[in-house]
Amino acid sequence: MFFFKLPFLNLLRHYGRTSLSLVSIILGVLVIILGRGTITGLRESVIRGEIDGMTGHVSVLPADYPTSGLLHPLDGLYSLPPAAEQWLHANAVAWTRRLFFAPRLVSGIDAIRVRAIAFDPATDADVFPRRDWRVEGRIPETAGDGVLLSRGIARTLSVQPGDMVVLETRTVAGAMNALQMPVAGIVSTGNPAIDSIILFLPLSAGEDLLRTDGAISHVSLLLGRRTDADAAAQQLQELLGEAVQTTTWEKEAAPGLEAQDLRQRFLDILVVALLVMAAAGIANTVLMAAYERIREVGTLRAMGLTRRGVAGLFMAEGFVMGLIGSLIGAMLGAWLTFKYSIEGIDMTALVEEMGSGEMFQDIPFSSMLYFGFSGRTILLAIAVGMIVATISSLYPAMIAARKEPADAVRS
Amino acid sequence: MKICEVESVCKIYGRGAAEVRALDDVSLVFEPGEFTVISGPSGSGKTTLLNMVGCLDTPTSGRVVLEGKDVSTLGERALAHVRAKRIGFIFQSFNLVPVLSALENVETALHLARFSGNRRKTAAEMLDAVGLRDQMRRRPTQLSGGQQQRIAVARALVKHPGLVIADEPTANLDSKTGTQILDVMRQMNESFGVTFLFSTHDPRVMERARRIVSLHDGRIAEDRTREKPSAAGEVALTSDASNESNA
Incomplete structure (x- = not known):
């Protein structure tokens, strides 16, 4: 009861402040899921464009x-x-x-x-x-x-x-x-x-x-599996001799995939920036809570709670905030990613606007973007959200735990 | 066995010119079931003494022996364990956790004491004993000051500690409510045989105390024991030579 209910109830004391911190976690988790879903979708779009349009496997x-x-x-x-x-x-x-x-x-x-x-x-x-x-x-x-x-x-x-x-x-x-x-x-x-x-x-x-x-x-x-392309290409090459060359979807799609890798790196930077903001928000929320509740902490220490127990209480608040924010973000992200993995987003107009004739005539891809829905990405995003939230409450937790109970109880 | 023995305890804060002797060679013995008041003007060392006895702080020199165990050299975790199991605290400002109900506040003490029985039932029985049967589900902010202090009394006593330390427990209460709270504590003292140690200026508390220890500049100025305390304040004081030796 104590270590689960109390942090949860404490977060409700200032629900406006808590909500703001939650929003930053939700955004961070959402960007991880949607961003990775988009990048995976774009990668798959390039691969599918190559396989279905130009090369086969x-x-x-x-x-x-x-x-x-x-x-x-x-x-x-x-x-x-x-x-x-x-x-x-x-x-x-x-x-x-x-x-x-x-x-x-x-x-x-x-x-x-x-x-x-x-x-x-x-x-x-x-x-x-x-x-x-x-x-x-x-x-x-x-x-x-x-x-x-x-x-x-x-x-x-x-x-x-x-x-x-x-x-x-x-x-x-x-x-x-x-x-x-x-x-x-x-x-x-x-x-x-x-x-x-x-x-x-x-x-x-x-x-x-x-x-x-x-x-x-x-x-x-x-082929039955596109991952067998290299082996099949090698066999065909041996069979047909040097007058011909074989190529695979992977080789042909490489330039397009390199662009997606660059996008992935930009996304990673964006995610890190968002998570740092979320961490700062959570640290601030928990720090304010720690200062506001010094006397309460002192009372709990007087009643026998150890320093580690106090730190655990405040970290639990960060953890609970991370859990709630991550779950909300994950649910939103999963819903949007799943929706667009089925329906897709038609990027034809965007491609035309960008001048498809010149820009993309050598890079085949499907202008229907289907998001990549991945349970692993969703679990990863939840884990990242929770870890960031818990770690960011470490400093405020140490501040609260450091206070001597004799002073804290009468502050 | 003595509930607590304070042996030649000194507590010094600061160093050099800024040195403050909050307690200066204080020796006291508290017997089981005592209802004792520590009195004295501000800065006399009352709070420091209560901190030592309550295992919230350790002396610079001397020993504090609680129920036969020297607690003056214990580390943070061991002190926390002693506080959780053997000491109850009642504070001037009640110090309840506002987001928890009266019942949960009392249960918290059992949780920290690692009480293995039915915590909810035990907490409810204690709240019933202090007259809060119908307010168990309410949060502190929904209760009066007197009711909040009753919760604090229940919280201090629910784990059946050897010692309860009450720091100005009636200071934030009106006269009538303060008297009621003192009666509750006196009743608990008699029912459970728990030692109560008060820090107070309140004459009503002093009236009910069997023993009054007066501190001045960190030393014991007086240690009086009554034959028969009464609510009306009829007192018959005797001097306890063993406890006055440091006065």
Whole structure:
């Protein structure tokens, strides 16, 4: 009763003052949970953007293939040997072929250089899910269906589904070639790396335009677990030889994840600053309580409470404050994080506002931000809140405990 | 066994020119069941003596023996243990914990004394004994000064200490209430055989005391024992030679 009820009741003596200290703990805990939830969500968004939009878990591409800018050389295109296909059938959950190239897209008198992805309509969606895609028109299934333009290209060229566009490029042999095709649809994927300058067309149309004779630039695959990507990449590399290179989602997402790590460090600084403020608030609250209750402390000492017992009483007040504040903060944080881990926050407008075309064309991520809900983070935040609150009441507790009972009792 | 023996106790505060001898070679013996008043003007050493006997402070020299045990050399934890088990305190300003009910205030003393029985029941019985059966759930601020001091009396006595130290217990009470509180304490003294040691200027307390020890400048000026104390103040004082030796 004594060591649990008394600190709790003491905190209610000045509930305004206690509430202010509680708010600082609640904020600290809330920022830890929401901040980590956001950073985890952003990390996952970058990873998901890479896996779902560009690489899958593992991609095979020509050796020395450029990985940034609008450079898609055709001199290293390859065909999969039967042994590799066999390996893919045996080890991948899904796999697909893609042919990347960089044609000029002409609409009337306007023309822009774009990144074209010729995809296998039968298998592409198995590796690159289209759950966040919003398509105006339809996704082309055959060469005659035409092309699917990203929203960025459609906006730049002011084209609509049904309009005719021309793709101009050199063939594998170096000859100029052009293909007039209808716009089958316009897609918004939520991934700025796709929505800015990419168009999709069926693989057969791409092969026809580039005269590749079945050669492709990319094979992408999904595994049972994304953590197996390195091992799978190594096996494929050994199977396919030095003419190709393998890459994994982890390698490709690294630049984007580095930015998230920087954000994490800024968040950590913010959290430390908030916790220091909370600690100062609690120390002040408990210190004022210690000075106000000197006579009461003296009485308890006269009744047999030891110095350690007095210190324990005041630290218990900090602990109780930390417990209540942390639990409230954790409940709020858990609710918000869980809500946004399910509903997500649509950052499309924000990405567009920031100029997605220039900034993010090489960093794929999903513009739907789903917070990372983690029980471990919530427990960590509660523990941090309680520890900070308890430790910050240590100094006031020592002040109270140091007072001699004979003096304190008559103060 | 004597309840408390104070042997040649000196207490000195400060050093050099600032040195103050609060107690100067004081020797006293308190028997079980005494109802004794320590009197004297301000600065005479009353409070210092009570602090020594109450294990709130230790002497600069000399010994304080409580129930046969020398407490003058004990450390902080051991002194706290002695206070928790064997000494009850009653203060001028009641010194109750305002956020606890009357019952919880009394229970606190049992908690600190590590009382192993039913604390709630024992505390309630003691509050009943001091006439607060109907106010047990109330907090001190909801009670009168007299009722608060009754709680303090119950809190001091509930652990059945050998010694109760009362520092000006009637100073903050009106005449009628003060008299009632003294009657309660006298009754408890007789019922439980607990030794009461008062520091007071209140003549009503002195009237009820069996023994009056007067201090002056840290020394015993007088140590009188009555044959038969009475509420009316009819006294028959005798001098206790053994206790006057330091006067």
